Amino acid sequence: MPTTRSVALAALALSAALHLPPAFAAPPDPARLFTEHCAACHGGDRLGAIGPALLPENLGRLKPAEAESIIRHGRPATQMPGFAADVLDDAAVTALAAYVFTPLPAMPVWGEAEITASRILHRDPATLPAAPQHGADPLNLFTVVEAGDHHVSIVDGDRFTVLDRFPSRFALHGGAKYSPDGRFVYLASRDGWIAKYDLHSLALVAEVRAGVNTRNVAVSADGRVLMVGNTLPHTLVALDAGDLNPLAVIPVADAAGNGSRVSAVYAMPPRGAFVAALKDIREVWEIPWGEPGRFPVRRMETADHLDDFFFDPPYRHLMGASRDGRRGIVVDMDAGAMVAELDLPGMPHLGSGISFSHEGRTVMATPHLREAVISVIDTGTWTTLRRIAMPGPGFFLRGHETTPYAWGDAYMGREKDVIPVIDTRTLEIVRTLRPAPGKLTAHVEFTRDGRHALVSVMEDEGALVVYDAATFAEVARLPMRKPIGKYNVWNKISYSSGTSH
Template sequence: MRPLPAALSLAIAAVLLACAAPSTARADGPNPERLFAEHCAACHGGDRLGAIGPALLPENLGRLKPAEAERIIRHGRPATQMPGFPVETLSDEAVRVLAAYVFTPLPEVPAWGMEEIAASRVVHKAPATLPEKPRHGADPLNLFTVVEAGDHHVSIVDGDSFTVLDRFESRFALHGGAKYSPDGRFVYLASRDGWVSKYDLHSLSLVAEVRAGVNTRNVAVSSDGRFLMVGNTLPHTLVALDAWDLTPIKVIPVTDGKGKSSRVSAVYSMPPRKSFVAALKDLQEVWELPWDDRPVYAGLVHSHEPGREEAVSVPGPFPVRKLKVNEFVDDFFFDQPYDQLMATSRDGKKGIVVHIDVGRQIAELDLPGMPHLGSGINFVHEGRPVMATPHFKDPVISVIDTVDWKTVKRIPMPGPGFFLRGHENTPYAWADAYMGKDRDTIPIIDTRSLEIVHTLRPAPGKLTAHVEFTRDGRYALVSVMEDEGAIVVYDAATFTEVNRLPMRKPIGKYNVWNKINFSSGTSH
């Protein structure tokens, strides 16, 4: 029987406390450890690392504010097993103390190694028992995986009929980016709480789950379909999994070799190089980890300081090649050939370019205003390959030439944005104003003129963002990111609405074909 998913025990922080039945005795003291042990530990673990409920650590609470945490403790969370604690059980002071406690970092980074990971693994269906062909009539390569954060569910949507084929409970606070096996059959989902789930799109059923960390950033899939690499912020590790049944293969500590460790900002695959690439938040390094069974990597580690090179020979599997850079990297983006990456720090005022073959930083980018490179896109403008990225702080889209790394243009937007999407079969790029007052708008940019040519308001007054195209690029799906939200389907050529599917805060949706073919217009 499947353990109750963390999602059932709250929603974004219904994290905040306890599935344990409310005590009838009034809490008369403000001691946070005692309050937590009495009211919360049964579901969230005595160490706050999670059990049937999610971990209650500041890293796992996302954008939750203390005031909202107090409200959830007092009133609970509808449609979850998170109960409310009336004043007869917890005084106002006790609620404040508990809310402050779960926002307090642990005194040390928790251990979560091979033993803990292996013990957490749950197999729901033996992979060998799965059907050879889909048990539904939809095009298996034109499906969408939709992450619904409102009630912690995932929906599988047919990209031709725009109907929901399946809807299932997810782990707590999934990372928006679903990843697929190279043939498009399996989807892999990573939660903030460290759970990695494998779901079969042929039988529409969950296959296996494993907890690869306490707090996870994201997961990447090797292009041969054999391996997953999980990037964690707690503990500071990369974890390699067997993609077949999620058996752990290796835990890789993320350190500089001198005692300093780092959170992983992101990990992606680089198919042409048969390797994973990880960005590090606390070390000025980018790591490359090959998966092609080379037992040893022997070569040079290049420093950004001229003349400083260090020979290395690291035993496999997944030997680490460390590339020194000038910035702490929060986010990055690949050019379309996948031999160079653009990177940026959220606190920095510029971007950098790292050439993976050369093994070092080769250029700087004029990218102030916290660009969101993870949502960038590639396209050709006037015969030149370019990339475009939104910015968290500035109301612009920056367009960068990926040959000379010069800024081609900054396109004025109605507000700072979060996502940008395109497709090979359309000349238009769809953006948003996620961070601005006009957060209900979807500006559409003509990639030929680099001008906004149309603006949509799918749900006036409601947050609207994140576009994904169907396999052929004929339709664009837009998220109304409210608890009572929707997926709105538009004709990508005429910008007219053709369908609307009710959803619970759909924070992301991912088309199988576009993802497995590394479309230039979508995130990877």
């Protein structure tokens, strides 16, 4: 139910509209309004139907005032209509907006039966072609997530042309994951939908809803299993990567039964296992994928809640960011124990960190969400070698094995339109690019050969800007609708040290 304050405000608004004293104005009934105007698309339980789930966890950074505007005016490029004043007056709109931001009274049930029932087969796998049908290098394609109008584009990384563009589920996660051979791309939405798309035929193959609110998906190195991390309900879900049928639903809870949201799940190829970061339990979970149908959990206690991970290149050590944003910790995966503490104040975004060689040693570098620096860590001693001053706090960092440069951003700062380029030999900024002055610009990804860098202008009328990675000259510009992420097939499946995993 909405808060007492929101109901009172709605009642006062209605009273003013009818010129009645507040005592005589009946407050709107948001549950009834939702049933009458919203349930057909969003589900009577608010868990979603043809429209997305309307729960606080699924609304992300949407503010109540923005929700009211969407109710009144609709949402462009979707089936969400606007409700005119003669259908929903101001009081009703305010009450409805408050209602969708109200948590459910109990944890939603979404188990194996619900997952299986949600599965949609768009193409019979037996009819898929044996070879690519588009003439482009299948390992130099980019999957681009366009949040502006909820679409995905497949871009040829040699000719910089769009091969296909198709609608996605609401609030698709920026990350895309590929099958080990690079043929299929898997996409996860905030609403729990997992989609499988064939990059040979440029066609959607299947979809399944693995949760009510999902963080991300990981793919096993043998290509057999997808692991989905959920925040609602508190589960990890193993799916058959071939047909997206559920293999296991793993409750996420501590020994006392206290549930936890999943922050993220990753694949660790050398270990033959998935690893999960948990928001509400001081543990790291490792889950092997080797035995068909069995997913035993190895629990490792940690000194803090960990929100994000980075792995050293051999995947022997896991680096995690602490919840308070003041430090990082290192876990030896063989020993299952913490072995070092990292000096990483300012909320490091380890999931966007990269590795490279510097003066004969392997280092990792990470942006910070609250401090305008890039921290460079020696992975042999776990000491901080350098803090590189940046124009503002950043979100992404990217590199490539063939280039001496790492490309960052100032996503969280005032200068959101800059792309600082760092020379990994000197650990100094050597160039600052402004692909679109005054517009949010971030997230670099390289082509397969590292010769070109693609940058996102993350505005509704945005673009992918292609640069020569050696000369920093602009090569091409593709119009896009808020391209929040793009992922090169080869760099992902080869686990390039310059990109996120």
